[in-house]
Amino acid sequence: MESSHDEGYSWEGSKREGGGFIFQFTLSGEGRLRVGPQVLSIPAGQAFLVKVPSDHCYYYESATAIPWEFIWLRFDGPGVEELCFSIMNRTGPVLSLQRSAGPIMLLERLYEDLLQERLAEDKYLISLRMYEWMMSLLRVSVQGVDENGHIPDTFRKAVGYMDQYYAESIQLSEVAAFAGLSKHHLCRMFPKYYGFTPIHYLRRKRIQESLKLLRDTGLPAQEIALRTGFDNLGYFGKVFRALMGMTPTEFRGKRNDLNVDSIKLLG
Secondary structure, eight states, X not given: OEEEOOTTOEEEGGGOOSOOEEEEEEEESEEEEEETTEEEEEETTEEEEEESSSSEEEEOOGGGOSOEEEXXXXXXXXXXXXXXXXXXXXXXXXXXXXXXXXXXXXXXXXXXXXXXXXXTTOHHHHHHHHHHHHHHHHHHHHHSXXXXXXXXXXXXXXXXXXXXXXXXXXXXXXXHHHHTOOHHHHHHHHHHHHSSOHHHHHHHHHHHHHHHHHHHOOOOHHHHHHHTTOSSHHHHHHHHHHHHSSOHHHHHHHTTOTTSSSOEEEO
């Protein structure tokens, strides 16, 4: 959490080094965001999401009189650009969020855990927490409501089934039948609640579990593929590369590198 009442607080996005994205949510007061020629106010209850570098600038104007208090993070990693542009294509650079909204609560808990050094040594757990936060933000952009929006029990059952049986060769018809839905209704409505199709959710769950095995065991990739629900090594490698930006072998070789294998919090 930070605040500013200094006219000199200004960040020019086209001049910043490095990459990634910046998310900043106003707790109180008000800031300004320039995107191209357009200048937007960012009062309490609004956040902005911008790519670095890009043609933007966010700053404080002393004329507002009230200090600008906010929480923010800068982040990057495999799949981040795709997800952020998906959000921005729906909302533009500015999002309206309640203080109690899922993404803000998740971000505040992440801050607290980092301050208490509960996550300091576990890059993988930080990555999972960041993915959880991004999925929450994506859901807000899809639904236009916060994370407290209701998800029907039938869809929660569908997710629970995939979480439990991801390692098996399950079909969407099985998932739908277990949840008491038609396959058509499952596929049509699932993205509304989770931001992904059921197939994409299942693939991400399998890749998520494969990361643990690649990191923590010496099992060959072929065995890991089978244990996480993939029919063959080739398809496992294709999906893994699409989501992680590298092959399973490359991930295993670089798993101790802070600059890979996870969504990163950047300074």
